[in-house]
Amino acid sequence: MYKLYKPELGSENVIRLSDNAFIPFDPVNTDYQKFKLDVTNGDQLQDADGNVMTQDAANAFIATLP
Amino acid sequence: MPLTQVPDSMLGLGGGGFSFRNRIINGAMMIDQRNAGASTSTQGYCVDRWAFGSSTGTLTAQRTGSVGAYSLTLTATSAVTALNVYQRIESVNVADLAGLVVTVSFIASSNAITTLPVSVGYANAVDNFSSSTLIASNNITITSTPTRYTTQFTLPANATNGIYLNIANSLSMASGNTLIISSVQLEKGTVATPFEVRPYGTELALCQRYYEFGRTLVSASVANSYQQSFLVTKRATPTLGLTIDAGTGAVISADGSSNFRPTANNNQLSAATYTASSEL
Numbered sequence: 001m002y003k004l005y006k007p008e009l010g011s012e013n014v015i016r017l018s019d020n021a022f023i024p025f026d027p028v029n030t031d032y033q034k035f036k037l038d039v040t041n042g043d044q045l046q047d048a049d050g051n052v053m054t055q056d057a058a059n060a061f062i063a064t065l066p
Numbered sequence: 067m068p069l070t071q072v073p074d075s076m077l078g079l080g081g082g083g084f085s086f087r088n089r090i091i092n093g094a095m096m097i098d099q100r101n102a103g104a105s106t107s108t109q110g111y112c113v114d115r116w117a118f119g120s121s122t123g124t125l126t127a128q129r130t131g132s133v134g135a136y137s138l139t140l141t142a143t144s145a146v147t148a149l150n151v152y153q154r155i156e157s158v159n160v161a162d163l164a165g166l167v168v169t170v171s172f173i174a175s176s177n178a179i180t181t182l183p184v185s186v187g188y189a190n191a192v193d194n195f196s197s198s199t200l201i202a203s204n205n206i207t208i209t210s211t212p213t214r215y216t217t218q219f220t221l222p223a224n225a226t227n228g229i230y231l232n233i234a235n236s237l238s239m240a241s242g243n244t245l246i247i248s249s250v251q252l253e254k255g256t257v258a259t260p261f262e263v264r265p266y267g268t269e270l271a272l273c274q275r276y277y278e279f280g281r282t283l284v285s286a287s288v289a290n291s292y293q294q295s296f297l298v299t300k301r302a303t304p305t306l307g308l309t310i311d312a313g314t315g316a317v318i319s320a321d322g323s324s325n326f327r328p329t330a331n332n333n334q335l336s337a338a339t340y341t342a343s344s345e346l
Contacts, residue, residue, distance in 0.1 A: 008329075021307050028192075
């Protein structure tokens, strides 16, 4: 499971909830590559407020990412 | 003069022009930032730069031995299938080898395994191993006596994307089986030269391009936060972890591959431990 996180300073991240790791939106970061695959394959994505995104909304969001 | 005729003293530490032949980082298994010699059963990275994973079963990985003679020891704690023990090499460190023959050498032994499949493959996109293509897999016959083995591969043009060396390609192990690996080297050409010994600090820095941990200070508020530098610039913007000594709610974010910023510790300044991973 993942949760979006936008820090007040710095670039947008996603938090991997299994270990609270902060994953940057960097196309050559391996964890970021896996995040996109996981969500596309149905893993849960929460918005920054903790609301679970629908699969369609999650897919649409993933499509906007680098 | 062929490298085989070059004195060992010229090929090792301080060997000058023949240094950095080995494209494998931490082939000596001596750097173990994550576990410091402790056993781990969590599949993924174990000693630095080396990862392991299986389809079924459980096993442990541990740096064993002592200074100057470390090994990676894998021990099956139940029947294991499709075990892979591999290192991914980023594109910038192997692009010059595309189209060439490379020689892999390593020391291996096992209490039960006699056939060790060793493979090489390439990433299907630059430094992205979420899908990869096998180049070749060569079976090596091993014994219970630690012995140095060599095998060769011809890398195709796509090796410019980055390659992996899998020292146990889809291996099956029965419970109690062990596999002990050390002195892994991948080098250009058809000759296995003596294992290249690099200074500890150099090898550690090479590893820290992909993973590091350290101590930091987490500010009490965003307004008071400051940018800090990684020990070594990372391969990519890294994934970060943060464990604070006191407080709650702290966060950390990377500012590119060189800097990071821990902050927002609910109005409490605190020391903390961070991890940064940009593994392949």
